[in-house]
Amino acid sequence: MRSLWVSAALILWLQTAFAIDTAPAFEDPVLQARYEHLARELRCLQCRSETIADSNASLAEDLRRQLRELIAAGRTDQEIMTYMTDRYGDYVRYRPPLKSNTMLLWAAPVLLLLIGGTVAAVVIVRKSRLPDDDLPEDDRGRSSSVS
């Protein structure tokens, strides 16, 4: 049983491995960490549900290379994201930025939860206030003699 937990923990930990390059791109662990982080923040525009960290598409490879070049040139994370959005637009950011035109996108899950929860609460409260009239006719006599 213990080995099961160990295996599960190992599998989950290995999810953080950056397997798309054949070797780490940077010797400096700080730069490598930035590279892996930013590669997960940029969208592959050929396989659009994937980040450039995950995608095998040729464009993803080229964008990763561009990312390596920008990091090696000393650009900050902010400058790199701006470089990409200047050329490809906001959509290249894997997580949509919080702007006026994406407010509804970000708020929707919370809003739906609030609306759904409110409706559920109202319905449940209302139903709980109704008298118990759901017994079939022939059982009425029996239950009233018990209570």
Place this chain on the structure above:
Amino acid sequence: MLRYLIPVGLFVALIAFFFVGLGRDKETLPSPLIDKPLPQFSLPRVDDPAQAFSDQDLAGQVYLLNVWGPWCVGCRQEHEVLLEIARRNVVPIVGLAVPQSAMVDANDQPLSFEEVMGEIGLAQRWLRELGDPYRLSVFDQTWRVAIDLGVYGAPETFLIDGRGVIRYKHVGPMSLAVWERDFLPRIDQHRSVGG
């Protein structure tokens, strides 16, 4: 009866949203480069790789910049249309030939000229066999210029005005319908503004 109208009404509204959503083009990304200057470039010519060609060489002219490659199926599809557009001689077409992926080595350094010559040779042969609609083509070995242009899927065609400003971009194979509807009016518009 009335209380059923609320969920039905919501359902109808949802279906309406889906219906509108299905009709919208979600494939094409809006380009942030419209009305911005064309990124500077100086690249080897496909017909004569020893010579370079830069964006400055076309200053003052309105022209099309078409991103293509001999590997690109959509480029093969649009080739007849490009030949026809070139025949009509409205504006020159400049080709930006790209490899399928940047031609660099494991250390991100550009491959040597000899190694790249094979790919350029393929591009030359393609134009020889299928016809050459371009005033000239240049070769972007490292995809640097393509990324500067926000290229994500060849073929892509840009309209550049006389001041070197990108005025329009079409992603996907060109068609005469797109040429007439989207490019010609803009060409007229930008030609009359002194270039």
